[in-house]
Structures are given as C-alpha cells and as structure tokens.
Amino acid sequence: xxxxxxxxxxxxxxxxxxxxxxxxxxxxxxxxxxxxxxxxxxxxxxxxxxxxxxxxxxxxxxxxxxxxxxxxxxxxxxxxxxxxxxxxxxxxxxxxxxxxxxxxxxxxxxxxxxxxxxxxxxxxxxxxxxxxxxxxxxxxxxxxxxxxxxxxxxxxxxxxxxxxxxxxxxxxxxxxxxxxxxxxxxxxxxxxxxxxxxxxxxxxxxxxxxxxxxxxxxxxxxxxxxxxxxxxxxxxxxxxxxxxxxxxxxx
Amino acid sequence: xxxxxxxxxxxxxxxxxxxxxxxxxxxxxxxxxxxxxxxxxxxxxxxxxxxxxxxxxxxxxxxxxxxxxxxxxxxxxxxxxxxxxxxxxxxxxxxxxxxxxxxxxxxxxxxxxxxxxxxxxxxxxxxxxxxxxxxxxxxxxxxxxxxxxxxxxxxxxxxxxxxxxxxxxxxxxxxxxxxxxxxxxxxxxxxxxxxxxxxxxxxxxxxxxxxxxxxxxxxxxxxxxxxxxxxxxxxxxxxxxxxxxxxxxxxxxxxxxxxxxxxxxxxx
Numbered sequence: 152x153x154x155x156x157x158x159x160x161x162x163x164x165x166x167x168x169x170x171x172x173x174x175x176x177x178x179x180x181x182x183x184x185x186x187x188x189x190x191x192x193x194x195x196x197x198x199x200x201x202x203x204x205x206x207x208x209x210x211x212x213x214x215x216x217x218x219x220x221x222x223x224x225x226x227x228x229x230x231x232x233x234x235x236x237x238x239x240x241x242x243x244x245x246x247x248x249x250x251x252x253x254x255x256x257x258x259x260x261x262x263x264x265x266x267x268x269x270x271x272x273x274x275x276x277x278x279x280x281x282x283x284x285x286x287x288x289x290x291x292x293x294x295x296x297x298x299x300x301x302x303x304x305x306x307x308x309x310x311x312x313x314x315x316x317x318x319x320x321x322x323x324x325x326x327x328x329x330x331x332x333x334x335x336x337x338x339x340x341x342x343x344x345x346x347x348x349x350x351x352x353x354x355x356x357x358x359x360x361x362x363x364x365x366x367x368x369x370x371x372x373x374x375x376x377x378x379x380x381x382x383x384x385x386x387x388x389x390x391x392x393x394x395x396x397x398x399x400x401x402x
Numbered sequence: 403x404x405x406x407x408x409x410x411x412x413x414x415x416x417x418x419x420x421x422x423x424x425x426x427x428x429x430x431x432x433x434x435x436x437x438x439x440x441x442x443x444x445x446x447x448x449x450x451x452x453x454x455x456x457x458x459x460x461x462x463x464x465x466x467x468x469x470x471x472x473x474x475x476x477x478x479x480x481x482x483x484x485x486x487x488x489x490x491x492x493x494x495x496x497x498x499x500x501x502x503x504x505x506x507x508x509x510x511x512x513x514x515x516x517x518x519x520x521x522x523x524x525x526x527x528x529x530x531x532x533x534x535x536x537x538x539x540x541x542x543x544x545x546x547x548x549x550x551x552x553x554x555x556x557x558x559x560x561x562x563x564x565x566x567x568x569x570x571x572x573x574x575x576x577x578x579x580x581x582x583x584x585x586x587x588x589x590x591x592x593x594x595x596x597x598x599x600x601x602x603x604x605x606x607x608x609x610x611x612x613x614x615x616x617x618x619x620x621x622x623x624x625x626x627x628x629x630x631x632x633x634x635x636x637x638x639x640x641x642x643x644x645x646x647x648x649x650x651x652x653x654x655x656x657x658x659x660x661x662x663x664x665x666x667x668x669x670x
Binding site: 301302306307309310311315319326399401 | 471472473490491492493496498500501504506507508517518520521522549550551
C-alpha cells in the first residue's frame with residue numbers, strides 16, 4: 152500500500168477506531184449484544200472456528216470451487232476477449248452485445264444453474280465461471296486496445312516475428328490492464344461462488360454463513376464475515392503488489 | 403551536447419546507401435473508391451545526402467517514407483535501397499525514426515535502443531556495448547537506465563534516433579520526428595541531428611511540415627503536391643555547412659523558403 156508514514160498511521164488508526172467503537176457499542180449495551188457481539192468475542196470465535204475440522208473443510212471446498220472457476224474463466228475469457236479485439240468487424244458486432252449481457256445481474260441465473268447442474272461442485276464452479284467471464288472478456292478487449300499502433304509499427308520496422316511481437320509488445324502493453332482485470336475478476340468470482348453456496352448447498356463457507364445467519368448465531372456469522380473479508384483482501388493486495396511492480400512505467 | 407564548432411568531419415568510410423525511386427505510386431481503396439495517394443514519384447538520392455520531403459497535409463510524403471521502409475507496399479514502380487528492392491522491413495538497410503510516442507515505456511532508454519538487436523538474438527553483452535555507443539552518439543550516455551517517462555520530449559527523440567542507428571543502417575528514414583516538440587527544442591534537435599549526420603555520414607530522408615526546418619537541414623528539398631501526391635519541385639540548398647542560426651534570417655534562406663511556400667500554397 153502506498154502513502155507516507157503519516158498516512159499509513161492514519162489508516163491504521165481508523166481501523167483500530169472502528170474495532171474500538173464496535174467493542175464499546177456492544178459492551179455498553181448501546182447496541183443489543185445479541186445482535187452485535189463485541190469485537191473481542193468475535194475474534195475469539197474466529198480463532199475457535201479456524202480450529203474446527205468442519206469449518207476448515209468448508210474453506211477447502213470453497214477454495215477449490217473458486218480456484219477451479221477462476222482457472223477456467225480467466226484463460227477462456229482472455230482468449231475470447233483477444234479474438235474479439237483482434238478482429239475489427241467482430242469487435243464492432245459483438246462488443247455492444249457483451250455490454251448488454253454484462254449489465255444483467257448474474258444472480259438471477261442461479262436457479263437455472265441449479266436446475267441444470269444440480270446442487271454441487273459443478274453448479275458452484277459453473278456459476279462462478281459465469282459470474283467472472285464477462286468481466287474478463289471486457290477487460291481483455293480493453294487491454295488489447297491499450298496496445299499502441301505506433302509500438303506495433305516500430306516492432307514491424309525492426310523485423311519482429313509474430314511471436315516476438317506477441318511477447319515483446321502485446322504482453323508488456325497489456326500486462327497492467329490484465330493484472331487489474333485478474334483482481335477484479337476474483338471479486339466477481341468469489342461473490343458468485345459464495346452466493347451459490349448461500350443459496351443452496353451442503354457445504355462450503357458460504358453455506359455455513361447462511362446457516363449461522365438463519366440460526367441467529369451472530370458471533371459465528373460475524374467471525375465468518377471477517378474470515379472471508381480477510382481472505383479476499385489478501386488475494387487482492389497480492390495481485391496489486393504484482394501490479395505496481397509490473398506497471399511502474401505507467402504514468 | 404557538442405557545440406557546432408566541434409563538428410566531426412564527415413567520415414569518408416561511413417556506411418551510407420543510395421535510395422532510388424522509379425515511378426512509385428500508391429492507390430488505396432476507401433469505401434469502394436480508389437484514392438491515388440502517391441503518383442509517379444521518381445527520385446534518386448546519392449549516398450550520404452540529407453534529403454527533406456515537404457508538402458501539404460495528405461500529400462503522401464509519410465506514405466512514401468513508409469514504402470521506403472518496407473512497411474507499406476507500393477502499387478506501382480520500384481524502390482531500391484542500396485541497389486536492392488525493399489518488400490519487407492530490413493533493419494540492416496533502413497533505420498526508421500517515427501513521431502512520438504514510439505519508445506516502449508516499459509523498457510529503459512538502453513533497452514529501447516537494444517530492441518532491434520534483441521529481436522535478432524544478439525547477446526546481452528554485445529547489445530549493451532552497441533547501445534552505449536549509440537546513446538553516446540546522441541549525447542545521452544548517462545541516461546541509459548532511465549525510463550521514457552523520466553525523459554524530456556527531445557531526449558526521447560534522441561533515444562529514438564539511437565535506436566534507429568544501433569544496427570548501423572546505411573539509410574535513416576525520419577517521419578516528422580520533431581513535430582511534437584516545442585520550437586526551442588526543435589531547433590536544438592535540428593542542430594543535434596546535423597551533428598549526428600556529420601558524425602555517421604548516413605543517408606537521411608526526412609519528412610517535415612516545417613519549411614524552416616526543411617531548408618535548415620537539407621542538402622536537397624523535395625516538394626510534393628496534395629492528392630495525388632507527386633513531386634512538383636526539387637531544390638538544392640546551397641547554403642554552407644555547418645548551418646547556423648544566423649542563416650535563418652539571410653536572403654538565400656528566405657528565397658528558398660518562399661519558393662517552397664508558393665508551391666504549397668498553390669496545391670493546398
């Protein structure tokens with residue numbers, strides 16, 4: 152994360168203040184502690200949950216669904232996006248249609264996924280894939296468009312082969328946009344998979360969160376929220392770190 | 403930057419090439435209609451000469467340059483560089499300097515200059531030596547590790563020139579290389595280019611919109627007319643070298659520039 156020492160300190164202070172406020176509201180009884188268990192109790196519960204074999208199993212299930220959907224959606228979406236962007240006629244025909252499709256909330260298709268795949272691994276992966284692929288396709292077309300014609304002409308004038316142009320011009324030009332796309336796709340992917348788990352599932356962390364909510368187990372519920380929040384942020388920051396390293400030349 | 407007084411004399415053994423155009427034409431199709439971009443251009447440039455192409459916008463001077471670079475095929479006529487036709491880009495015979503932005507922003511200045519050698523699989527060590535030489539030639543030897551966004555407009559174009567020269571091609575083609583620069587930088591770059599030209603003895607073909615720049619730099623100015631682009635006049639610039647700032651206000655300079663202007667006004 153960027154920023155001077157002072158800015159960093161301010162950020163940490165805000166996070167600490169939020170947790171302190173949470174703790175105080177709950178302890179003082181200003182908010183019903185049954186609706187908002189204190190921060191310290193929630194963190195204690197988080198530690199306890201992470202010890203449980205069932206919760207760990209749920210995390211593994213969700214992680215494998217997310218990972219499978221991701222490794223399918225990213226390369227396939229990139230390929231489709233690339234093919235669309237490289238062919239001008241095709242791009243003009245297809246791009247508005249993609250924008251239409253992208254504007255539809257993906258969640259309304261979830262019942263269809265359940266009917267087609269049944270409740271299970273393939274349904275979660277399928278829906279995760281579906282939630283992710285549009286943003287991957289659209290980001291890739293943007294990435295291809297970010298390649299400057301001048302750079303391609305330079306490569307050609309110095310006799311670059313097709314492979315050299317791909318690896319020495321296309322890839323470095325596109326990399327910053329692609330990495331950003333990767334990051335945003337993961338947000339969509341995670342949302343898709345967890346939503347599918349919450350809606351109908353036998354396992355997975357999303358299913359657990361839904362169950363805790365239905366049973367009014369607020370401590371577990373909030374601990375689950377913290378857990379998924381932390382996992383999502385870690386992935387996001389990792390990709391952002393790679394991003395800044397790869398796009399230092401962008402101004 | 404070297405002052406003008408220290409100009410390295412033209413090296414007689416320098417690698418320079420001849421450029422010969424005979425009946426070159428280019429027709430392209432747009433919405434079902436044929437447009438004649440360039441028509442029947444014949445031109446002979448002796449090795450080591452500095453020739454400038456001028457003309458109104460859309461006269462095909464850039465198209466002509468792209469054809470000489472092997473980047474665009476001509477519809478008719480022949481183009482010979484060093485006695486052989488050029489159907490595809492050949493960096494061993496022709497170096498090209500484009501208008502901005504043509505440097506790769508993710509590479510350092512040095513790596514940009516090395517780029518043509520990298521494509522040919524030259525070893526890292528040899529690349530570095532060549533790139534250093536080329537950067538030294540353009541007066542940027544201490545800026546090799548900088549990225550383009552850390553360089554001024556003029557410096558970027560010098561890196562571009564170094565990249566064009568790194569393979570020691572006998573002919574250097576320049577497509578409005580200083581058009582995006584401010585007036586002062588543009589004048590300085592003109593002097594720089596003349597110094598580099600004198601030091602390397604290359605054949606240079608230079609496209610510009612600026613009549614002052616054309617007369618200031620050229621041995622010969624080739625004036626083209628708009629659609630179809632054809633040669634309407636060729637002027638020998640007999641001004642002595644090194645060219646100086648004072649010549650700009652002289653009568654000889656003025657009359658050459660006026661002659662070009664009259665052609666352009668007529669055709670625009």
